[in-house]
């Protein structure tokens with residue numbers, strides 16, 4: 001029998017985590033003759049009762065693990081902690097707010113059991129309920145990042161996905177601190193299949209993504225997966241240097257022929273301001289890369305765990321692995 005780990009990052013999800021457990025259990029009850037499952041809840045420094053509820057859930061259910069962070073480290077860190085703790089033959093990552101329909105998990109498991117695909121990911125086909133401007137920025141962000149990096153991320157592709165053990169092992173080899181998982185999942189490759197679904201609004205609570213956070217996330221994605229912005233500086237530099245050279249010839253020749261005129265105040269001030277601004281922008285871009293080098297070099301841990309209760313399946317799974325090898 002195959003064994004599946006479900007990783008669920010949770011930040012202030014007190015009204016969702018129990019409903020989530022019940023709906024996942026219903027799905028797995030249907031396919032219990034083929035697969036077993038464990039849930040790994042990662043409490044990412046919630047300030048509500050999420051931690052207490054999860055602790056109770058894990059003490060009541062043998063197949064529930066609970067990892068409690070010492071503070072909020074962000075969803076990327078929570079997903080990483082879950083992947084590291086997961087021992088399944090495949091791992092599914094899901095949000096706790098029921099925006100990722102649990103019924104799709106059954107479809108993912110079936111596709112995976114057919115052994116044709118190593119990754120089965122879900123993609124929302126619409127952005128119902130999302131502000132227009134936010135959708136517009138998202139769409140164009142995907143166009144941009146796909147245009148300037150090696151990875152191709154589908155618009156609407158979420159972290160909701162099933163990954164075979166070999167995919168997970170390779171993702172865990174990527175130790176970078178600035179984790180942009182959407183890109184990392186693509187970067188490792190493997191055969192993937194897309195399942196489409198229509199957007200669902202969150203069950204209870206609020207999204208933790210403000211517009212500013214999304215812009216920062218987009219910059220993170222671009223800087224983590226592309227050095228194109230640095231090349232833009234070089235290309236722009238060559239272009240302006242060449243144009244400046246032509247202008248210089250013009251100024252020299254006209255001075256020799258017509259003598260020195262005192263006109264030109266407006267153009268000098270415009271050039272000064274314009275190129276001052278451009279230089280600051282490119283300094284900022286270089287700064288984005290240097291800042292990330294700084295964070296990588298310090299090599300701090302991705303998260304700090306206050307407490308963890310691991311599912312008893314952890315040991316059962318070790319036996320089960322022995323069995324499947326025989």
Ligand code: UDP
Nearest residue numbers: 009010011044074075078095096097207208
């Ligand atoms: N989440 C987390 N840490 C954070 C923010 C969010 O673990 O700092 C979790 C959250 O509990 C949820 C998932 O990440 O399970 C997605 O978050 P959210 O629903 O706020 O994002 P959205 O669905 O709006 O993209």
Ligand code: MG
Nearest residue numbers: 095097099202
């Ligand atoms: Mg959500």
